[in-house]
Ligand SMILES: Nc1ncnc2c1ncn2[C@@H]1O[C@H](COP(=O)(O)OP(=O)(O)O)[C@@H](O)[C@H]1O
């Protein structure tokens with residue numbers, strides 16, 4: 001049996017809907033062996049982030065060494081990296097172990113508004129991580145911050161942002177449309193040559209905690225299993241749409257998505 005492996009380098013969400021918890025659930029659902037390197041602990045639930053406790057960079061490096069020197073991985077996804085020292089540490093290890101399938105989710109702000117990346121670290125994302133990325137997956141606000149564009153609302157503006165991020169080193173760019181308002185939510189994939197639109201119905205729900213984490217983790221799982229980027233992104237879109245469309249309804253705020261919906265869709269058991 002071939003075991004496909006994926007590693008998430010991200011923050012912990014004690015509420016289980018985003019961060020490493022969302023990533024590991026997604027890896028498992030897509031049949032990939034999941035591993036995790038913690039960059040920060042958050043005291044978090046569906047109502048917001050109540051505290052952040054960054055992990056010392058030396059210990060992040062030690063976790064990456066432990067996993068990559070022994071088990072190895074077929075793909076890496078990064079999420080919350082919090083500050084520039086952590087970003088530089090992670091970038092150094094990705095290069096040292098010659099990681100191939102790297103999905104960069106440039107997490108900046110939690111759905112409730114809490115910062116998950118200090119403002120000064122945006123430059124480090126661009127300088128150290130974008131050039132290593134097989135795929136970068138910004139949402140609309142993140143794409144604005146990374147590109148410095150005044151607004152990204154139309155398809156043409158999404159295309160312009162994707163081209164800039166590709167020019168700065170990312171091999172593929174997915175600009176996610178979750179923060180738009182149309183009844184159809186469209187993500188845009190760019191490979192440096194052509195644009196592919198991935199559209200789905202927009203669900204009018206507040207249970208979207210962890211959508212970005214889950215989507216990027218699903219892309220990493222697809223790449224780890226040998227899919228090409230386009231196939232992996234398409235599968236991830238179906239995965240996240242299923243997860244959003246069958247909310248669990250737990251907690252008092254922005255609830256998590258349903259990570260088992262994709263596997264169980266078709267049975268009546270989602
Ligand atoms: N309300 C929604 N209905 C359907 N799909 C959504 C909805 N919100 C987000 N998505 C999808 O979830 C994924 C994550 O997008 P987004 O929410 O923009 O990212 P983030 O969590 O980083 O802010 C994208 O594929 C997006 O199209």
Ligand SMILES: Cc1ncc(COP(=O)(O)O)c(N)n1
Nearest residue numbers: 011018019110210211212213
């Ligand atoms: C530890 C951690 N990482 C990432 C997110 C972003 O979540 P979302 O995917 O909803 O933007 C989060 N809220 N907490």
